[in-house]
Amino acid sequence: MVDATDYIVFPTVAQGVQGSYNYYTKRADHDELHHSFMSILPRPSRFRRLFRKGAVPTMIPDNRVTLIPDGGEFFTALIDGINRAEKVLLLEFYTIRSDLAGVLFAQALAAAVKRGVRVMLLYDYIGSFETSSDYFRKIQQSGVLCRAFNPLALRRGVGWLDRRDHRKMALFDGTWAMVGGVNIGNEYSGHGDKGKWRDAGVIIQGPAMTELRGLFRETWEHDGHQFPAELLLPGEEPGQGDAGIGIIGSAPHHLRSAIRRSFRLAIAGASFNVRIMTPYFLPGPRLVRSMIRAARRGILVRIILPAVSDVPLVRLLSRAYYHPLLVEGIEIYERQHRILHAKVMLIDDHWSIFGSANLDHRSFLRNYELGAIIDSPDFGRQVVEMFQGDLEQSRRISLDEHQRRGWLVRSLEVIFSPIARFL
Numbered sequence: 001m002v003d004a005t006d007y008i009v010f011p012t013v014a015q016g017v018q019g020s021y022n023y024y025t026k027r028a029d030h031d032e033l034h035h036s037f038m039s040i041l042p043r044p045s046r047f048r049r050l051f052r053k054g055a056v057p058t059m060i061p062d063n064r065v066t067l068i069p070d071g072g073e074f075f076t077a078l079i080d081g082i083n084r085a086e087k088v089l090l091l092e093f094y095t096i097r098s099d100l101a102g103v104l105f106a107q108a109l110a111a112a113v114k115r116g117v118r119v120m121l122l123y124d125y126i127g128s129f130e131t132s133s134d135y136f137r138k139i140q141q142s143g144v145l146c147r148a149f150n151p152l153a154l155r156r157g158v159g160w161l162d163r164r165d166h167r168k169m170a171l172f173d174g175t176w177a178m179v180g181g182v183n184i185g186n187e188y189s190g191h192g193d194k195g196k197w198r199d200a201g202v203i204i205q206g207p208a209m210t211e212l213r214g215l216f217r218e219t220w221e222h223d224g225h226q227f228p229a230e231l232l233l234p235g236e237e238p239g240q241g242d243a244g245i246g247i248i249g250s251a252p253h254h255l256r257s258a259i260r261r262s263f264r265l266a267i268a269g270a271s272f273n274v275r276i277m278t279p280y281f282l283p284g285p286r287l288v289r290s291m292i293r294a295a296r297r298g299i300l301v302r303i304i305l306p307a308v309s310d311v312p313l314v315r316l317l318s319r320a321y322y323h324p325l326l327v328e329g330i331e332i333y334e335r336q337h338r339i340l341h342a343k344v345m346l347i348d349d350h351w352s353i354f355g356s357a358n359l360d361h362r363s364f365l366r367n368y369e370l371g372a373i374i375d376s377p378d379f380g381r382q383v384v385e386m387f388q389g390d391l392e393q394s395r396r397i398s399l400d401e402h403q404r405r406g407w408l409v410r411s412l413e414v415i416f417s418p419i420a421r422f423l
Contacts, residue, residue, distance in 0.1 A: 063206030064241030071199030072190035094127035097185035113143035211247035244375035306340035333394035
């Protein structure tokens with residue numbers, strides 16, 4: 001007999017326009033994610049048990065983590081860190097613009113080189129496509145080792161479009177790092193006329209730096225570029241905090257996703273609540289099943305999504321996922337006033353995940369992404385306060401309101417649904 005929990009609700013092509021819904025008849029895989037729900041374990045024990053089974057990176061103890069709850073604060077801390085660097089700077093960003101924020105960034109890098117700091121900068125070619133080559137040429141002329149990830153190569157065919165380095169991180173002197181969703185541009189930093197986007201990140205100090213440095217080096221060497229042998233990075237700062245950190249570095253794989261599996265395991269390990277904040281929400285059936293199962297176990301699941309998106313088509317398709325979640329009592333909110341770009345998950349007010357990954361197919365299967373799993377109750381309480389502040393700036397979406405959306409919106413959801421995997 002098939003359990004009702006193995007079905008999820010999605011609009012069909014035939015009925016989506018009329019507003020009615022059918023059940024998928026896709027049976028859920030009965031792996032450890034499903035069987036683990038039958039056991040009752042204390043919160044930390046249960047979470048660790050599931051993550052060990054999931055073969056995610058080992059949690060590294062004795063780190064110090066600082067929350068940066070705003071993109072403008074992140075950018076200010078980034079420039080300050082560059083200005084204070086003494087030996088080595090390793091920087092990796094998806095988008096770097098040549099606007100005011102980009103100019104300030106380039107000036108800080110040039111000043112660091114003049115002080116004798118070795119600076120390596122990696123940016124994504126497609127993510128920074130609108131930025132003039134002259135901007136990056138001037139950065140190189142200032143003495144920065146600067147290169148694009150996956151530059152245009154016609155011999156690769158259209159496949160090169162699907163490889164993107166979506167990571168955002170900065171490593172300072174091998175002792176501390178910044179990780180999050182913030183790119184280099186006015187909209188992220190709060191400069192200019194575009195206003196402030198809603199973003200967030202973290203500062204990491206301690207032995208987890210080893211994993212971050214390793215990821216940077218792997219990405220730098222991806223296309224055959226050699227990491228400078230003379231660039232001997234200093235050892236990480238000795239353990240000084242109470243946070244355990246696991247670093248997830250995912251790469252394009254059209255069958256498996258380390259990022260998606262980590263999100264599913266995190267939700268499966270929850271004992272009383274799950275909080276999610278993401279700008280792009282195209283989770284696919286597996287992650288939807290995970291959230292529905294959590295809700296049916298009595299877990300409070302709250303999701304904050306953008307009321308206004310810089311990619312309107314993604315927001316349109318995101319709404320197609322609302323119905324199955326709202327039916328199960330999952331709370332969906334839309335952040336008002338500012339464009340949401342923060343990517344955060346918090347489990348039981350204790351375990352948090354910060355990084356570059358969105359809850360969409362591209363982050364799961366097509367991008368190079370970075371995530372930091374943080375085990376710290378003290379840090380978790382800070383994240384709870386941040387979430388609460390965003391809830392106060394958000395409007396809850398009811399099932400009745402969602403069902404009353406017009407026929408045109410429903411039609412567009414169905415028409416564009418086949419391209420959701422490529423956004």
